[in-house]
Amino acid sequence: MSATATPSSSLSFFSSSVFLSSSSPHLRQPPSKLFFNSPKQLFSLNVSTAQTGTRAEAATLPVLSYEGTEVGSTTLNLKSAPLDTARAVVHRGIVTDLRNRRRGTASxxxxxxxxxxxxxxxxxxxxxxxxxxxxxxxxxxxxxxxxxPKPKDWSAKINKKEKRLAISTAISSAVENAIVVEDFGDKFDKPKTKEFIALMKRLGLDPKEKSMFLMTEVSDNVILSSRNIGTLKMLTPRTLNLFDILDAEKLVFTKGAVEFLNARYGLDSNEEDDYEEEEEEEEVQEDEEG
Structure with missing residues (x-):
C-alpha cells in the first residue's frame, strides 16, 4: 500500500525528544495527550534517510469503489521535511494553529x-x-x-512555506492509515446517516474511531448524512488543517483530493501561485472560528 521504510528511517512522534524533558515530568507523554483528546494511534514519519532536502518517498494508495472493492491504485507524492527537522516543523505548525484559535477575550x-x-x-x-x-x-x-485575566492576543505567525510543509509532512506520515475512494457525492439521493455509516464500514472504517474525509466538493446530502457522526470530519481544500489531520486515525481521500494534494503540496508544486488561495482559506477559517 505504501512505500516501506527501513527501521532506521522510521521516526515516531511518540519517541520525540521534543516532548520528553527531564526537567518537566508532566510533559512525559505523546503529543496527542498534549494537544488532542485521546487518539489511540500516532503516526510515524516514513522519510528516506538518504534525502537531504524536502523530499519523501511516493506512496501508492488503493482506490476503493463505493461498494468497498478495490478498483485500482494512485500515487501520493508530497513534500516532507528532512528527518532531523520533521518533528519540529509539525510541532510548530500545530502549536501555531492552536494559539491562533484562542480568542483571548477573557477579562x-x-x-x-x-x-x-x-x-x-x-x-x-x-x-x-x-x-x-x-x-x-x-x-x-x-x-x-x-x-x-485581561484581553490578550495569543496569535503566532508562521511562514507560509513552513505551514505548507507541516501539513504535507503530517499527511505523508499517515499514508499507512489512508485510503482513496471514488467520488460518491452523487450516490446520496437524500440525507441518511445510516447509509453513510454503512459506507464507512464497507471502506473498512470503524464509526467509533476518528476519521477524516477530504473531498474537493461536498454535496449537501453528504454533509447532512455525515454531520451527526461525532468522530468524523468532512473537510475540503479550503478547510484542510493540521489539527484534524493529526487527530484522525484514518484518512480518506477522493481521487480529486489526491490530485489537489499532489498539485498543492507535491514536489512540483508552485508555492507562489497558491498564496492568494491560502489567504482566502485563512479568512474562511477565521470566519468559522468567529
Missing part, C-alpha cells in the same frame, strides 16, 4: 473598575470590626480581582 475587573465603593462602608472606630475603606477591595465578594 476581569480590577478594584479601580468595579462599580460602587465610593463611601466608607462603616466608621473606622467603635465597631469592633476591621477597618474598611471601600467595598471594592479584592478581599470582599464583589470586589476587584487581583492579577486577573
Amino acid at each position: 476581569t475587573l480590577t478594584r479601580a473598575e468595579v462599580r460602587g465603593g465610593g463611601i466608607k462602608p462603616y466608621p473606622q472606630k467603635k465597631t469592633g470590626r476591621a477597618r474598611r475603606g471601600s467595598n471594592r477591595t479584592p478581599l470582599r465578594p464583589g470586589g476587584g480581582v487581583i492579577f486577573g
Whole structure:
C-alpha cells in the first residue's frame, strides 16, 4: 500500500525528544495527550534517510469503489521535511494553529473598575470590626480581582512555506492509515446517516474511531448524512488543517483530493501561485472560528 521504510528511517512522534524533558515530568507523554483528546494511534514519519532536502518517498494508495472493492491504485507524492527537522516543523505548525484559535477575550475587573465603593462602608472606630475603606477591595465578594485575566492576543505567525510543509509532512506520515475512494457525492439521493455509516464500514472504517474525509466538493446530502457522526470530519481544500489531520486515525481521500494534494503540496508544486488561495482559506477559517 505504501512505500516501506527501513527501521532506521522510521521516526515516531511518540519517541520525540521534543516532548520528553527531564526537567518537566508532566510533559512525559505523546503529543496527542498534549494537544488532542485521546487518539489511540500516532503516526510515524516514513522519510528516506538518504534525502537531504524536502523530499519523501511516493506512496501508492488503493482506490476503493463505493461498494468497498478495490478498483485500482494512485500515487501520493508530497513534500516532507528532512528527518532531523520533521518533528519540529509539525510541532510548530500545530502549536501555531492552536494559539491562533484562542480568542483571548477573557477579562476581569480590577478594584479601580468595579462599580460602587465610593463611601466608607462603616466608621473606622467603635465597631469592633476591621477597618474598611471601600467595598471594592479584592478581599470582599464583589470586589476587584487581583492579577486577573485581561484581553490578550495569543496569535503566532508562521511562514507560509513552513505551514505548507507541516501539513504535507503530517499527511505523508499517515499514508499507512489512508485510503482513496471514488467520488460518491452523487450516490446520496437524500440525507441518511445510516447509509453513510454503512459506507464507512464497507471502506473498512470503524464509526467509533476518528476519521477524516477530504473531498474537493461536498454535496449537501453528504454533509447532512455525515454531520451527526461525532468522530468524523468532512473537510475540503479550503478547510484542510493540521489539527484534524493529526487527530484522525484514518484518512480518506477522493481521487480529486489526491490530485489537489499532489498539485498543492507535491514536489512540483508552485508555492507562489497558491498564496492568494491560502489567504482566502485563512479568512474562511477565521470566519468559522468567529
